[in-house]
Amino acid sequence: MTSQQSMSQHYDVVIAGAGIIGLSTALFLRGRGLSVMVFDKGEAAYEQSSRNWGWMRTIGQDMAELELALASRPLWRQWAEEGDFGFRRCGLVSLAGDGEEWAGLRSWLEHAAGRGLDTRELGSAETAELLPQFHRRWAGALFAPGDAGIEPDLAMRFLEKKVLDAGVGIVTGNAIRRIDISGGRACAVETETGRVTADRIVVAAGAWSRWVCKTVGIVIPQLRVTASVLRTTPVEGGPEVNVASTRYCLRRRRDGGYTVARRNSSLTWVTPDSVRFMRQYLPNYLKQKQLLRVRAGTSFFKELRLERRFGPGQSNPFEDFRACDPAPDIDTLKETFEHLKEDAPVFRSARIASSWAGTIDVMPDALPVLSPVARYPGLFLATGFSAHGFGIGPASGRLMADIVMGEAPAASAAPFRLERFHLNDD
Ligand SMILES: Cc1cc2nc3c(=O)[nH]c(=O)nc-3n(C[C@H](O)[C@H](O)[C@H](O)COP(=O)(O)OP(=O)(O)OC[C@H]3O[C@@H](n4cnc5c(N)ncnc54)[C@H](O)[C@@H]3O)c2cc1C
Known part of the structure; x- marks a missing residue:
């Protein structure tokens, strides 16, 4: 337990999940004077929120999320003070590698x-x-000077405190459970x-939200995708700016090394849910x-067995998988690092210092669910941030607090x- 309070049995709000979304939502709800308790099955922020690339970006965000991206900039700056x-x-x-990619970037900018x-x-x-x-020639480039880099693990320790x-x-x-x-x-x-009672419950359980919701028969069409990342040894004279391209993405770290990954290398497995939600995802x-590699294998039957183990009054997979720590795809990471060294000789003397992976919660339209659940008053969802x-975590937590209080502007919350x-008789 990391709480500074002793635990009571009733709260205004209980939140499932101490990632950036659960913690930001908790912060803004507490700011409204509510009593808030956050539960995490493992350590706070051990899953996606401390494994990501550490980008705070506006470029490429869906139009529906741009408001959240822009509103998060001053919040991050304030926290950084x-x-x-x-x-x-x-x-x-x-960076656009060819004319097609460049047309995509320009269309986004328009x-x-x-x-x-x-x-x-x-x-x-x-x-x-x-x-x-x-040394590479690019077909075109967009630049957002106000986008930022953050050390995710340090940021999450800061936010937890x-x-x-x-x-x-x-x-x-x-x-x-x-x-x-x-x-x-x-x-x-x-x-x-x-048992802990609450007037309102927020599910911010990242890639586990689908299963938390399933315990009350609410369907969210959420799937899981695994993404791999590497960290290099320090690089003298490397780029200061965050770089995005289909060959590699990178951010200079505080230790002088780089966080490097490839954005079109995520993996997903065929599971009962991917079959159930095929209609939503196919378009x-x-x-x-x-952007995605799909693999079939024993995962289908493994997940089918897991699904049957979520039930009342018994230990369940949330407890078996306290820390979702998938194995990284080393071959793809090595190939990505080779591309980077080919294009930017400054990286040739660097080595891969470590690698890791994270399980991402995706939605069919790649937009999160920040929403009350119509069927059950008192239940709210903040999940599916799709990588x-x-x-956008800080402003998403603030919007979620407004939604829980019933005060969110309809236009901001509608998407x-x-x-x-x-999928829920609505
Ligand atoms: C490799 C990678 C790179 C990424 N890069 C970026 C990036 O550069 N920029 C960006 O904006 N985003 C990035 N993302 C996405 C971003 O990290 C996530 O969208 C964000 O962290 C999601 O936060 P969350 O709080 O919803 O989920 P998580 O951080 O996954 O937190 C969910 C928490 O819920 C807990 N939980 C689950 N089930 C239960 C339960 N039953 N009871 C109690 N607790 C439970 C889990 O233990 C976990 O701590 C990346 C993600 C990955 C994996």
Whole structure:
């Protein structure tokens, strides 16, 4: 338990999951004077929130999320004045390898016009000036000077402390096994150590949210995808700016090394859920097949067996998998690092210092669900950030707090409602 409070049995709000979304939501709800308790099945922020690339970006965000991305910038800056977690307003440059990619980037910029962005096109001379380390010729580039780099693990330690100092309780190593419904309302959670009642319950359980919701028969069409990352040894004279391309993505770390990954290398396995939700995912998958690799194998039957083990009053997979720590795809990482060394000789003397992977919670439209659950008053969802919830985490937590209080502007919350999938008789 990391809480500074002793645990009572009733709270205004209970939150499942101490990642960036659960903790940011808790912080803003506490700011409204509510009593808030957060439960995590493992350590706080051990899953996606401390494994990501550490980008806070606007370039490439869905139009529905741009408001959250822009609103998160000042929140991160404000937090960075309160604590040192390696926040750098270093900018992000998105490089197009060919004409098709360049058309995609320009079309995004056209759609985003008038929304208060600082993103602009870079000419080839400007690109060479910004990235003198790279010998490759690019078809085009966009640059957002206000985008930033953050050390995710340090940021999450900072946020955990900030949330505790604000008076939120955080209990780690204690899974929420299921949600209780009484009189048609969500009214309590069953944890490993007993039942805790609450006026409102928020599910912010990342890649596990689908299963937490399943305990009360609510369907969210969420799948899991595994993404791998490497860290290099320190590099003298490497780029300061975050770099995005289909060959590699990188961020300079505080230790002088780089976090490097490839954005189109995520893996997913055929599972009972991927069959159930095929209709929802197929249109986007067919458009962007190159972004995801799908594998079949024993995963289908393993997951089928797991699904049967979520039930009341017994230990369940939340407790077996306290820390979701998948094996990284080393071959793809090595290939990515080779591409980087080919294009930017400054990396040739560096080595791979470590590698890891994370399990990402994806939605069919790659937009999160920030929503009340119509069927059960008192139940709320904040999940499905589809690989970009870290940068927009602060403003997403603030919007979620507004949704829980019933005060969110309808236009801001509308794109994120659960009802858009029509899977819960809504
Ligand atoms: C490799 C990788 C790179 C990424 N890069 C970026 C990036 O550069 N920029 C960006 O914006 N985003 C990035 N993302 C995405 C971003 O990290 C996530 O969208 C974000 O962290 C999601 O936060 P979360 O709080 O919803 O989920 P998580 O951080 O996964 O937290 C969920 C928490 O819920 C807990 N939990 C689950 N079930 C239960 C239960 N039954 N009871 C109690 N607790 C439970 C888990 O233990 C976990 O701690 C990346 C993700 C990965 C994996």
